[in-house]
Amino acid sequence: MEKIKLNIALSGLNNIDSPGPGIPVTRGLKDSLLIDPKIIGLAYDNLEPGPYMHELIDKTYKVPYPSDGVEPLLDRIRYIHEKEHIDVLIPNFDSELFTFMKSERTLKEMGIRTFLPTLQQFEERHKSNLPQFGEKYGVKVPYSEPIGSIMDFRKIEDKFEYPVVVKGKFYDAYIAYDFEQVGIYFNKIAAKWGLPIVIQEFVKGTEVNVVALGDGNGNTIGAVPMRKTYITDKGKGWGGITLEDPVMLELTHKIISQTKWRGGMELELIRTSDNELYMIEINPRLPAWVYLAVAAGQNLPEALVMLAMEMPVKPFSHYEVGKMFIRYSYDMICDLKEFEQLSTKGEL
Amino acid sequence: MLKIKKNIAISDSGFVFDPGTGDSYSLNPTGLEIVQMIKSGKSFEEIFQDFATKYEVEEEAFEKYYYDFTTTLKQLRLTEPNGED
Structure with missing residues (x-):
């Protein structure tokens, strides 16, 4: 059977010690017996390894961070689409999913397909909503509460026994053994991922x-x-x-x-x-x-x-x-010319 | 009677794999022999008889090592929870 040729754009090319899923997803697609994919990498940083892994990623475009807003991202996707005729887009970062879900209809009108959770599904499984999720669907979850400041935790401290898990809304989780440690991790995660922070019972x-x-x-x-x-x-x-x-x-x-x-x-x-x-x-x-x-x-x-x-x-x-x-780490040797091209032109 | 869980994979080299936990262990040849006998449904007495004919071993010493070994198997949850010897 002839494979279906598809242009697939995807992010998460940071194949580092805390890796994004872009490269493993690409490997799955390249292994496919049904699809012949052209992989268009969407990179946020010049030093993400994916753009330089030419045996997997066919072409890479830099994209603006989701925090820059929906329009700049969509403008860039429009530009990439004009050049590459994207059939399917797979966002691989938690932090960009909301933006892409909100833009699903616009992307579809452009001819770009996605297969993402609905906004309701996305919202109700949020770490801060997990207890309600557990109750609604009859699933055991650890007790947790979202907090906006460390003083918020003071008010609900009695509801928890130490240690507790301090979690960011997208990434990061630390085990804290006392109030002081909760404060340290609260500040560390909030500075990186913003609020709220979720305090979760340690199971x-x-x-x-x-x-x-x-x-x-x-x-x-x-x-x-x-x-x-x-x-x-x-x-x-x-x-x-x-x-x-x-x-x-x-x-x-x-x-x-x-x-x-x-x-x-x-x-x-x-x-x-x-x-x-x-x-x-x-x-x-x-x-x-x-x-x-x-x-x-x-x-x-x-x-x-x-x-x-x-x-x-x-x-x-x-x-x-x-x-x-x-998993293993590997020192990939890259040409400065390629780094220069991605840095200055935003394409590789 | 002590029973090894059905899903536990034991290779001829003495490699033991528990697919429920993903844990794996290595048995020495004596351990492997005992586990294979337990798996084939032999009781302590039958296993001792087999060992006594093949090796020079006192029943008292064998019993001590056998129960030490099977306690470890139980602790590692490689045996059926209601399996007793």
């Missing part, structure tokens, strides 16, 4: 994760559970292994079916010593470890693109248990 156990894809009608297209076998000091998985865990899969199916989740997602769960599962986060996109799912037999990036193109997708029913990934 002791093993962190396990699921990468999944929902079709927007309540069906789970694919889901693969994993345990991180090596965690960096930034809390990122540097190694992982796929698990046989019907309970985690059942929970994933339940959440996708009840929320009618549309798009990729990562469930972050804690399994306690009593074998209970607590959901600590839903990330509304495919995670950086998604290539493990591809290698285990579920090419979720490919399926996401097919769904965006409104092509038929058969749900995956199997994956290989015990498939491992081990």
Whole structure:
């Protein structure tokens, strides 16, 4: 069967020690037996490795940060679209999802397809709304409260027992053992990611994760559970292994079916010593470890693109248990000319 | 009777993989022999008889090491929760 040629724009090319999902998503697409993708990288920084990885990224354009506003970003996408005829756009950062979701209709009118969660799905799974989410869908979640200042925490301190987890609205989480540490982490995260900060009950156990894809009608297209076998000091998985865990899969199916989740997602769960599962986060996109799912037999990036193109997708029913990934770092040698081109012209 | 969980994979080299947790362990040849016997449904007495014919071992010493070993298997949750010996 002849592969379908598609121009796919995607972000998250920061394949660094805290990697974005752009490169793993690209690897999945390049492995596809159905799609022949041209990958158009959307980069925020001249030193993101992705633009220089020419065996994966065919062309890169710098884009303005979402914080610069919707219009500058859309203007830039319009320009890129004129040159590249983008078929599908996959935003891979939490921080840019809101902007792209808001612009979904405009993008569609331009002829660019996306496959993103709805605004309601995006909002209700927010860290600050997690207790309500848990109650609504019957999922165990740790108790948490959003705070806007450290004095806000003083008022609700009695509701928590130390340690607590101090979390940013998009990224970062630290375990704090007393009020002073809460203050330190509050300031550290707020300076980087803004407010609110979420204070979450600390649940002791093993962190396990699921990468999944929902079709927007309540069906789970694919889901693969994993345990991180090596965690960096930034809390990122540097190694992982796929698990046989019907309970985690059942929970994933339940959440996708009840929320009618549309798009990729990562469930972050804690399994306690009593074998209970607590959901600590839903990330509304495919995670950086998604290539493990591809290698285990579920090419979720490919399926996401097919769904965006409104092509038929058969749900995956199997994956290989015990498939491992081990991340590594690599010093890529780059030409100054290329750096110059990306820095000055914003294209490479 | 002590039972190894059905989903636990044990290779001939003594590599043990628990697909539920992703944990893996290495057994020495003696440990592997015992685990394979437990897996085939043999009781403590039967396993001791097998060992006594093959190796020079006192029952008292074997019993101590056997229960130390099976306690570790239980702690690692490699055995069925209601499996007793």
